[in-house]
Amino acid sequence: MTSYGLKQRLSSVAVYIFLGVMAFLSIFPFLWMIIGATNTTSDIIKGKMSFGEALVVNATTFFTQVDAPLIFWNSAKITIIATVLTLLISSLAGYGFEIFASRFREKLYTLMLLTLMIPFAALMIPLFMLMKQFGLINTHLAVVLPTVASAFIIFYFRQSTKAFPHELRDAARVDGLKEWQIFFLIYMPVMRSTYAAAFIIVFMTAWNSYLWPLIVLQSNDMKTITLVISSLGSAYYPDYGAVMIGTVLATIPTLFVFFAMQRQFVEGMLGSVK
Template sequence: MKRNKTLSVLKYIFLAVLSAVSIFPFFWMIISATNTAAEVNAGKLTFGAHLAENLSSLFHSDLHFGASVGNSMIIALITTVLALLISSVAGYGFEIFRSKARDRVFNILLLSMMIPFCALMIPLYRMFGAAGKAGLTGIGLNTLFSVIMPSICTAFLIFFFRQNAKSFPKDILEAARIDGLNEPRIFIHMYVPVMKSSYAAAAIVTFMSSWNNYLWPLVALQDPQKRTVPLILSAMGSSYTPDYGMIMAGIVIATLPTGILFFMMQKQFVAGMIGSVK
């Protein structure tokens, strides 16, 4: 009995230490957002009185941080909505409709996951550049569409929705077909409500990936008014004399959308990742 108590105490101490190590970077980030650059460099670990000053410097700088937040939000929301719609339809189709070529096509799709994105940047750049030269200004380079388009359908999301569709009750599907429902109505009125945990998990993954995307927006968006939050934060850190207080304030703002989304939907995220059906 005494040994079990000792093991429990040691376990909680170990978990407490790991929690402190994990939380400290976020704690230091919030503290640094309230201090000046000199205080951050000095390693000050107490709250300061310069949060308003850092926020004012952040939004009134020539880096257009406010516009970048709007750009990132537009890109992340549109990408998430379109990716969920297209990938879920594809995953549903791969699982529900059977054919001889189905598995072959799906295997080819999975092989695309092995291609690094850096190998696709030049073809994508040439494709969107050609669209701009052809007069399609709305979908060429330096447009939000050029960042959204490559992310709205990924092999990972299609694979994710197909695996979760395996747990969709086939009896419900057959009963709906007998009652005369067509496939679009079955998908919208039956499949989507039942698989809402899968949609929540996919939404979190897609939104976070799009919000934090850096490499392709760096290549595609050259106009300062069109840049996203990661690009602005990178530009702040690469200056000759970086203002760490202002940078940390920007990082706190950049962390809020993904943090709020995850904490609001963490139960659905866990349920969706393990493939449960609600």
């Protein structure tokens, strides 16, 4: 019994060491970013690893060069609209493909997965022409529209739906619930952890998206935070101090979302149904 307990303790020490190292390696660059925000550009380039005194200077540079409220509002607007619409439309489709499978839809599904495979760089020019025809150049709608029906998220929801208990649906049908009621009243609450994961991923992707917003957004007042950081970082002598301020600020919303959502991973799915 004692040897079993010792073994147990040793293995749990190993687990903590492993996770601790993983966590340290993961967190290190983030710490470096925060430290960087307090250092001058030349110290940042030298890789200085201690806090400096340039925080106020860096923040002043950042906030005088960047209309921060407007830029963050633009990013927030795009991200929130994109996240809500993507979760709704893509989860409907993922559920639909899995539950109402038919031979024809199965073929469409395969075709849809194929669209994931083409590199975005190859689509930018045709997509830009299309947006032009819709008169959507330099609008936030043009940023959001192509991402809303995400084959990637549909794929994810379909795979996760495979774990959705069949009995629940059958029971709901017996109770006389309509298909849309089953989806909104049963499926959505039950699949909370799936939605939470998708929420984090979609939010993060939308918040950090770069290439497409860059192409369709034309004026300063429409830009997102990612675009602003990119142009700050491209000077002949980039002010990395200001870039770090921007980067830290730009990371906070996603981190906040992660903190808020991770509760959903802890509570099991079955608990929520009872």
